Amino acid sequence: MALEKLGENLYLYPGSPSTMVKVGENVVIVDPGNGSKRHKELRRELRKINLEIDYMLSTHGHADHIAIAPKLGKPLFVHRYEFSIAESPLNRELLTFGSKAPRGFLVYQFPQEVKVHGVFEWGDELFGLKTVELPGHSPGMTGFLDEENSVLYAGDSFFGERVLQSVGLPYLVEPELFKESIRKLMSYAEEGILLIPSHGRAVKGEDALKLLEVNLQRVEEGEKKILELLKEPKSVSELSYALAKEFGVKITPQTLALNQVPIRAIIAGLYNRELIDAVVEKDLKWKAKE
Secondary structure (H helix, E strand, O other), rough: OOOOEOOOEEEEEEOOOOEEEEEOOEEEEOOOOOOOOHHHHHHHHHHOOOOOOEEEEOOOOHHHHHHOHHHOOOOOEEEEHHHHHHHOOHHHHHHHHOOOOOOOOOOOOOOOOOOOOEEEEEEEEEEEEEEEOOOOOOOOEEEEEEEEOOEEEOOOOOOHHHHHHHHHHOOOHHHHHHHHHHHHHHHHHHOOOOEEEEEOOOHHHHHHHHHHHHHHHHHHHHHHHHHHHHHEEEOHHHHHHHHHHHHHHOOOOHHHHHHHHHHHHHHHHHHOOOOOOEEOOOOEEEEEOO
């Protein structure tokens, strides 16, 4: 893979996640990523255009976005809500699995600690990039806007269609915030801003609006399906299996475990809106109100 030029002193290194490179007084990368060879590949491609990394920014603290940060050995900055998630392998597992996860059970289960050197707030400007509030996928999910080039690196605030097809539900911890962030991204798309998800191709204009609508509809569809499935009492595990079947997703222990996170978040919202009740039938289950 090679660097793709996005604009004046702005590049993208493809991957899952992709890494954005901003060149100014300093060379800054956004979301270094993961993989045993990625740090070497990234350095190699930058050296081809006589660049060396000075600083790193991350959209959030999930391991697939920051795992190679220690190997790059440069200062890393994250939103303050993501600090403990980024620095603690256990905290990352807690957010994903709810407790310490079985070894090898999660796709991105890195035991290595990641040192965070600084935190920022939404609205701050760092190295020529403005931080944009896009929570829902994670508490401190942040986009990075390059106004000079009309590019917004949006992290995991939305996903490419192939990702949605493979997982069923977008991974999120707060559905309403996730949907609110999608609507905010729609306003950027309407302004002609190029939107880059961490996992998926960059999109602009009508293509961006269509993909954002697909993400929004998938969350809303998930909420409707869960409410319909709860005409009969079901546990979170039973819902995860049933939804995977509904969305035609390949059923694996990892997929079922991963989808339980957004399902729990959706259940919380339905319960708070008094649309479902908690019931006990040899297990904690949930049932739609009559």
